[in-house]
Amino acid sequence: MSKSVMELDHRDLAVGRPYPERADREPAVHDRLAEYLAKGLIQGPFRRLRDPVRALMPIVEYAAAHENALRILSDEELRLQASAIRAKLRNSGFAPPLVGRCFALVREAATRTIGQRHYDVQLIAGFGLLKGRLVEMATGEGKTIAATLPAATVALAGYPVHLITVNDYLAQRDAGEMRALYEFLGLSVGAVVQGMSRAERRRAYASSVTYCTNKELAFDYLRDRVALTHRSSSLHLSLGRLRGSLQRDEDLVLRGLYFGIVDEADSIFIDEARTPLILSSSTGAGEERLQCEQGLRFASTLVAGKHFQIDLAERNLVLTEEGRRELGELTEGLQGVWSSVRAREELVTQALTAMMLFNRDQHYVVIDGKVQIVDESTGRVMPDRSWERGLHQLIEVKEGCELTDRRETLARITYQRLFRRYIRLSGMTGTAHEVAREIKSVYGLDVVRIPLNRPSQRRVALPLVCTTSAQKLRIIADRVERLAMAEGRAVLIGTRSVGASEEISAALNARGIAHALLNAKQDKDEADVVAAAGEPARVTVATNMAGRGTDIRLGAGVAARGGLHVILTEYHDSRRVDRQLFGRCARQGDPGSCEAIVSLQDDLFVIHAGGMTRLLARLVGGGVPIPSRLYQPLRWLAQFQAERRHGYVRVQNVKQDRRLDRVLAFSGRGE
């Protein structure tokens, strides 16, 4: 039976293969049965007695034992300690007493370089990460610094470490803020972000610790897979390297998948795991523009409900029998793609999808005459990505843009499969327990909840549910006027789409309320906008770009006035994402408050709980909303339905992956 991630010790990291990664095989049925029985019969009765946090606590004592001795050393002597511990880690592995000593060293180095001393709870979290757990640390509890403990320990032992996060801003910020610490210990740091050349990427991945995003990592890995498949086998790779004939540096960018620490792990493991990553190459636009224009023209003559059915919740669209007949008549006598029944139905279905299911400033933005996809979970544009099967070109024609070339798939992978290939994987997030079961079954990671460093002072107000969007905008503007203008607090308003952020911005402008806007279209000054968001009377309107990971520091006097106030203007498909937005306030024991001001016209309610929403709208009429728990069942139902649908897509993704795996194994190809 293959070892689980938790059972590995440092020797497992020292695999001698040229491109180390874990073989990604489904466990055999008898192995799964044995594991199930062992858990149920042996561990089951004692489960309640086992406290996963308690098992990690001894690390605090081990580290404390070295603290005084390290504190009196000069910088030079401390650096010598760091180089002395390298060989020990390499030879004796990650035994808790040695890890404790290493953590004490990193803690002392952090105090001297970045002016922050790891809290005890951060040592516990760091040890959990080193052991391959998914640690749940509440928002703002300092995951960035906690991750430096296992990252530096594994890097000192000589193995490459990847710190994977959700966007370029965070990858760059974290690498920049932690650089002095790593360099003090004799380690190098790299960051991989969009737009970097292969040589720059290779240099960054050659560093001891590399900060990167899930997307950059996945595409770099896919490119390596393609390069590797072009060689006859990994045997060839080893022989080539032995002979020195293989120019490894020319075609591979990564050094394999050793130790991966995934930040915002629920977002990457769950929310982003609905779409497989596809590496494609250009095949030339050719006749496409004309076809797309014809497709959109035919599509616009078809009638919803009669010629096609739309399912907004599933984001799905199908032609009816009548629609097919109508299309046959419309295209009668036409040549090329229109003469094939299958091809024309596919093209017109995609044209309808482009028209009905993809909205500008929600699913994409048009910047410099180009259609750019907006990632719904992070609120950011993804300039290198395009939709498949002609959809991207149809949207370009719909928006009157230049047509980009059609793409052909070269390789594909799901996040589920990619991350299982790390020899040791761990993760951290503020919001994991809702999805702990899925994370355990798909990635093999146990969730450990880390206690707070200081009690939270966050005040969560009851939600306010307005009847209409217009009423919602009015109430939000009132609230901002009172909290920011009159009381001088900092206010962050979170929206779900670029369009919604612009609507709120317009409503604030109409009242003369100065504010900063941060969305996929205005992301140039992101670091400056975030840096100023905690200043007195500052108002910031942002999409999810300012959701996860963003650390808003309070300006002078703001804490005394109540801290940052966060307004959520639309519930997300998942409660976890709502909690992430609320987590921007009241960090590290600061004061802060948050509330939801939403409307019965929000997409989440209309699409996923339409019946209940209409009923409530009738009952309430157009009255002034009062904060209430009354709407909780509506929120619960809508988010439950949305999550259930996303869960279904993820399961299908994993199944398709397994099917592809079997087919590719049969045909002898890698990916």
Ligand SMILES: Nc1ncnc2c1ncn2[C@@H]1O[C@H](COP(=O)(O)OP(=O)(O)OP(=O)(O)O)[C@@H](O)[C@H]1O
């Ligand atoms: N040990 C420490 N000493 C001093 N300041 C700290 C310490 N740990 C964290 N902080 C500060 O706390 C703030 C929050 O840290 P960080 O952004 O890493 O939290 P987080 O857990 O990643 O939050 P989120 O869940 O929102 O991503 C930062 O300003 C950071 O500098």
